[in-house]
Amino acid sequence: MIQLKNSAQLAAMKDAGRITGEALLVARDMVRPGVSTYEIDMALRRHIERCGAKPAFLGYNGFPASACISINDEVIHGIPSKKRILKEGDIVKIDTGATYHGYVGDSARTIPVGHVSEEAMRLIQTTRDSFFAGIEALKVGNRLGDIGSAIDTLVRANGFSTVKRYVGHGIGTNMHEAPDVPNFGTPGRGIRLCAGMTLAIEPMVNVGTFEVKEMPDGWTVKTLDGSLSAHYENTVALTSEGVLILTEVEKGF
Ligand code: MG
Ligand code: MG
Numbered sequence: 405m406i407q408l409k410n411s412a413q414l415a416a417m418k419d420a421g422r423i424t425g426e427a428l429l430v431a432r433d434m435v436r437p438g439v440s441t442y443e444i445d446m447a448l449r450r451h452i453e454r455c456g457a458k459p460a461f462l463g464y465n466g467f468p469a470s471a472c473i474s475i476n477d478e479v480i481h482g483i484p485s486k487k488r489i490l491k492e493g494d495i496v497k498i499d500t501g502a503t504y505h506g507y508v509g510d511s512a513r514t515i516p517v518g519h520v521s522e523e524a525m526r527l528i529q530t531t532r533d534s535f536f537a538g539i540e541a542l543k544v545g546n547r548l549g550d551i552g553s554a555i556d557t558l559v560r561a562n563g564f565s566t567v568k569r570y571v572g573h574g575i576g577t578n579m580h581e582a583p584d585v586p587n588f589g590t591p592g593r594g595i596r597l598c599a600g601m602t603l604a605i606e607p608m609v610n611v612g613t614f615e616v617k618e619m620p621d622g623w624t625v626k627t628l629d630g631s632l633s634a635h636y637e638n639t640v641a642l643t644s645e646g647v648l649i650l651t652e653v654e655k656g657f
Contacts, residue, residue: 406583407576408600414641414648416507417576417602421639421650423455423502424509429654431471431500435515437492441473444498445484452502460501460508460579467623471500472512474624479567479608479616479633481623492518495528497635501579508579510604511651512637523611524632530562531609531634534587538605542640542647546597552589555607559587567608567633569616570625575604575639599644606637 409417427448434444449470452459459470467483474482474497475490482488482497490496499512514528537558541550556566572585583595587607610616612631619626627633641648 406574406595406601407581408598409576409602409641410600413507413576414602414643416505417509417639417641418648418650420457420502420504420507420509422653423452423457423504424500424511424639425651425653426455427451427500427502428498428511428513429657431498432513432515432657435490435496435517437490437518439490440486441482441484441488441490442486444473445469445471448500455502455504457502457504460503460510464579471498473498474635476632477627477630479610479625479627480570480635481625483621483623490517493520495520495524495632495634499635499637506577508575508577509639509651510575510579510637511639512606512635513657514634514636526562527564527609527611527632527634530559530564531607531636534558534607534609535605535636535638538607539640539647539649542597542642544597544599544642544644547592548583548585548594548597549589550591551605552586553591556588559607559609564609564611565614567610567616568614570608572604572606572637575602597642599642601642602639603642604637604639606635608633608635
């Protein structure tokens with residue numbers, strides 16, 4: 405069942421979203437060659453806890469850290485480690501969440517490490533653009549398929565492919581609530597969008613095939629063909645006045 409949020413619930417979602425967005429800024433500012441993904445995870449965890457919130461990922465289905473940090477051909481769910489050291493030319497996906505007063509924020513960014521290839525930059529930009537194409541379709545009275553279709557159309561127009569196996573989701577007192585929000589779809593199909601919905605919209609975009617594989621660690625997901633992958637996610641709210649991007653705390657990031 406889809407849980408619509410009233411204005412008091414939305415206010416709590418805004419706080420959780422802001423803390424999540426700030427944690428990603430802390431993480432971004434640490435990204436440079438030589439830093440371990442463990443150090444980044446600990447820094448954003450400290451920020452979340454200093455705000456009086458809880459890291460939403462820590463212990464979620466047994467996940468051992470406060471962020472999923474995935475490098476290059478890793479799509480999502482990478483486990484932070486002292487042994488994973490960022491190097492010049494990598495692209496790193498940082499996905500985190502905070503729970504505050506019972507409500508959850510969930511957001512991800514892909515960040516270049518030093519100088520990266522032109523193709524990597526174009527992938528990162530296209531993934532971000534596809535999120536905003538999806539947001540354009542997030543309107544009261546539209547259908548869920550309009551969002552996914554807008555995302556996938558932009559991705560394909562840029563020669564990349566959209567991951568199908570993992571999707572966005574409703575979010576509120578739980579990180580994952582109904583409905584699923586695929587990053588592909590048919591315009592005019594799916595449930596009708598209405599005010600009070602809060603969603604995590606999160607395109608995952610690959611340079612090569614859309615297909616992915618899970619690693620033996622039980623978490624990390626990689627592209628099947630080893631090509632680069634990017635991820636961009638915000639928690640958003642649809643209101644009668646329009647869309648609020650709850651986890652965006654710095655325009656342009
Ligand atoms: Mg996420
Ligand atoms: Mg999510």
